[in-house]
Amino acid sequence: MTDTDGQRATGRRVTASRLALLAFFVALTAVGAPALLTAEPAPVRLAAVDPAADVVLAAIPESVALRFTGDVAAREVHVTVADANGVTVSAGPPALSGSTVTTALRAGAPGAYLVVYHLLLDDGRSISGTSRFAVDPAAPSAAPNTAEVAAPLVEAEHAHVPPPDPLNLALTALAAVLILALLALLFSRPKVRD
Amino acid sequence: MTIDRTTSPPTSVGWLNGAGHRTALNVFMFVVLAHWAEHLTQAYQIYVLGRTPPQSRGVLGQFFPWLVTSEWLHYGYALVMVVGLFVLRKGFVGRARTWWMVAFAIQFWHHIEHLLLFIQAQTATPFFGKAVPTSIAQLIFPRVELHLFYNTVVFLPMVVAVYFHLRPNRAELTQAVCGCANRAAVPVPA
Incomplete structure (x- = not known):
């Protein structure tokens, strides 16, 4: 196998890997959307x-x-x-x-x-x-x-959900940023640096 | 600058940390991201949709409510994490290895905490004189914050490790024994 062939094979693997990741997130969104968007019956109070x-x-x-x-x-x-x-x-x-x-x-x-x-x-x-x-x-x-x-x-009421805790919100936001960073890492790979 | 890859592997590792490291790491990241997707979904349900915590069961919990309260699930994930971090460690080199081991160390302690909870739940015997299963750190911090905190502080060094692993400098790429980094971008000898 020549170097060019090897690079093409590597490129195909990278493309397949990215497509698989994309498919995963599309599937995750499809499955998760109902949980996010479908309003659960409001509690009776x-x-x-x-x-x-x-x-x-x-x-x-x-x-x-x-x-x-x-x-x-x-x-x-x-x-x-x-x-x-x-x-x-x-x-x-x-x-x-x-x-x-x-x-x-x-x-x-x-x-x-x-x-x-x-x-x-x-x-x-x-x-x-x-x-x-x-x-x-x-x-x-x-x-x-x-x-x-x-x-x-x-x-007569009612706010049963406590206000979001600042620490929980901060940790959640940090996690969301890290997730986006990880996704960017997995999808985009720059050239090797010296 | 060119790199002679035929001389680079410094050590012998198994398939998991060699040829299979990329696949194994992708699978591991799939599990990690799926877990985070569950937590962020729960956060969205509580903070944005205004649901009560019992109604906010994430994605899987929407279809399998018993999962959310299952100690098996929580302990199982903690175990998968600590095992994954351990078995994939040799594929990391240089700075990536350092950050990966930091994540492993934190997750190891997190796993111990979950093990304590798991034992108490399975034996119906709360420790520390508490009415419900309680971990060591929970003696100081409430559980939700504890769980979120641990997951975040494990995830942070893990992401940094993956960053350095997929973007190695040339010295680290020379040491690498797996194919995770984009070798196609590396100039090859004529």
């Missing part, structure tokens, strides 16, 4: 509650409304409202409409009330929690609200 948590009303409302974030596809919905003596004032099964669960209430005495909810979602996850309100005839204003005329629901 309580977004707002009416009556608002810890509010004091002049009279017991006609209903309690719980609004959730995410896609609320529930196979079971339970809501119970009870007074400080444990007497249940929620009447009938709760109704799920869109992302809001509404439960009618019976008349009740002044005092503290506890709202307990539990949703079993179609995907097997469950969400549960509590909220409280109180009834005091001496409280200002207050017409008892209903689900339809309720005051704007009070946003």
Whole structure:
């Protein structure tokens, strides 16, 4: 084999190697894109509650409304409202409409009330929690609200993802730069230096 | 300047560090890059898409969620790394060898840390009086930072080593026993 033949063979190997690397990254992107671009179903969380948590009303409302974030596809919905003596004032099964669960209430005495909810979602996850309100005839204003005329629901939340840690961000950025550098190394090889 | 390649191999190495070094190194880099792709995907899912950590499972974890929490996976990767760095070391010469061995030394300790976690997970016996498997450095630093830190500080010298390995000076190319560097660019004797 002549030197020229050898150089051509080497060149073909380099080209094949680069094509293989390119194919790898194309395949990786194809496989990884869904993970990056496809939004996972948003987690279901309580977004707002009416009556608002810890509010004091002049009279017991006609209903309690719980609004959730995410896609609320529930196979079971339970809501119970009870007074400080444990007497249940929620009447009938709760109704799920869109992302809001509404439960009618019976008349009740002044005092503290506890709202307990539990949703079993179609995907097997469950969400549960509590909220409280109180009834005091001496409280200002207050017409008892209903689900339809309720005051704007009070946003209850939620930033569960902690802010990115500076060290983690720095390390991730450094790694990204190193990855690009390594890719450049693998794809481009200059002449030998003295 | 020309180089007489017939006199250059200074030592005898096996196929892995000789004729097969280029292939083996490419495979090893494939594994390393795939691992980083997973971590960067997770970072993107958490920092950009705003997902919670349990929802941010990278690419493989998207299809095989159990992988993300598997100590077998984490220990397996640490083991592959330390073995790969060890068995491919003789193909590196000069400055590349120095940086490669730095990466190996750090990865060796990283592997010990993962081994501790693996033993605790498999025996369901947390060490150091902790409630969950804990490595030595985790006594000081939280795990995510620890894992990311180790991977980064191993990766850095590794990239430098690959840089010098694929771009050797003429003296290093003379010592090289593999075909990783672009020999086609080297003037050959008439």
